[in-house]
Amino acid sequence: MPTPKVWINGRVVPSEQAVVSVHDRAFRSGEGVFETLRIYGSHPFRAGAHVERAVAGAAAIGLRLDPEVLHRGLREVVAANGDVHAGADSVVRLTASAGEIDPDSYFPGAPASGGGGQPTVVATSHRLRVDASLTERGVRAVCVPLARELPEVKAVSYLVALTARRHAAAHDVEEALLTSPEGTVLEAASANLAVVTGDVLATPPVGSGLLAGVTRAVVLEVAHRAGLRVEQRALHRDELHRCDEAVLTASTREIVPLVEVDGRPVGSGRPGPAAARLLDAYHEEVERERRDGGVTRSTGV
Numbered sequence: 001m002p003t004p005k006v007w008i009n010g011r012v013v014p015s016e017q018a019v020v021s022v023h024d025r026a027f028r029s030g031e032g033v034f035e036t037l038r039i040y041g042s043h044p045f046r047a048g049a050h051v052e053r054a055v056a057g058a059a060a061i062g063l064r065l066d067p068e069v070l071h072r073g074l075r076e077v078v079a080a081n082g083d084v085h086a087g088a089d090s091v092v093r094l095t096a097s098a099g100e101i102d103p104d105s106y107f108p109g110a111p112a113s114g115g116g117g118q119p120t121v122v123a124t125s126h127r128l129r130v131d132a133s134l135t136e137r138g139v140r141a142v143c144v145p146l147a148r149e150l151p152e153v154k155a156v157s158y159l160v161a162l163t164a165r166r167h168a169a170a171h172d173v174e175e176a177l178l179t180s181p182e183g184t185v186l187e188a189a190s191a192n193l194a195v196v197t198g199d200v201l202a203t204p205p206v207g208s209g210l211l212a213g214v215t216r217a218v219v220l221e222v223a224h225r226a227g228l229r230v231e232q233r234a235l236h237r238d239e240l241h242r243c244d245e246a247v248l249t250a251s252t253r254e255i256v257p258l259v260e261v262d263g264r265p266v267g268s269g270r271p272g273p274a275a276a277r278l279l280d281a282y283h284e285e286v287e288r289e290r291r292d293g294g295v296t297r298s299t300g301v
């Protein structure tokens with residue numbers, strides 16, 4: 001397959017012509033946001049919610065983004081890379097940075113984000129690279145004492161996630177749970193977390209120091225179809241060993257059972273029925289949105 005084309009600042013170009021300045025603020029200081037959307041047979045799922053989150057996250061770091069530009073990049077990169085998106089599940093990454101800066105005027109603390117310079121906006125297409133067998137086998141995780149900076153922003157700077165992932169790899173497991181000194185678990189390195197006990201699905205609330213995951217919001221919407229009531233409250237790491245099941249949620253991975261934390265089983269230590277029901281309900285929602293078309297806006301949960 002040829003290298004996918006790239007959408008950059010309004011133009012579709014061959015990948016090697018998609019060039020960002022060395023003075024770009026995302027390169028200089030990590031000032032930027034991104035979104036990873038799963039594309040189901042050319043349909044970007046929950047595009048409205050992803051774009052809304054990008055615009056809100058950008059605003060939180062002083063960067064004004066036009067949602068229409070992000071929607072256009074998404075549409076045009078999918079259209080330009082039909083061979084990537086047709087037939088197989090795939091991914092679009094939207095990245096927006098605060099743009100180029102005059103290197104002489106830059107100093108940390110300057111109230112300069114988004115002031116003057118045009119944002120750099122890029123959309124890229126990829127085939128989905130997720131180990132689907134993890135949905136059947138479940139993933140294992142370790143708790144790591146790390147917290148994300150500005151957790152409500154899906155920032156280009158991914159140092160915490162990558163450091164947490166390295167920690168996981170060193171323990172020969174697939175995931176890392178970001179855990180406070182008091183033992184509160186908020187989310188995984190790049191996924192949200194929920195536990196199921198009886199007929200209750202519990203997940204930490206937005207505003208408690210996590211990313212408001214788009215998949216998390218869909219799970220909360222469809223949980224009742226899986227026979228579950230929803231509670232939004234803090235989770236402690238000990239609860240992971242008392243609950244029946246736990247799941248991780250993220251756009252590319254959908255809903256993945258979490259079967260082991262810190263070397264001890266979660267529930268039975270195997271993927272459970274609630275995770276399977278949630279995944280069915282999630283897929284129904286994907287199909288409903290594809291059928292009905294249109295862009296679903298975020299529900300804000």
Ligand SMILES: Cc1ncc(COP(=O)(O)O)c(C=O)c1O
Pocket residue numbers: 036154161187188189190191192211212213214215216249250251252
């Ligand atoms: C820290 C973090 N939490 C949660 C998520 C899940 O978000 P979403 O469901 O919108 O993909 C991600 C996605 O990359 C993430 O980076």
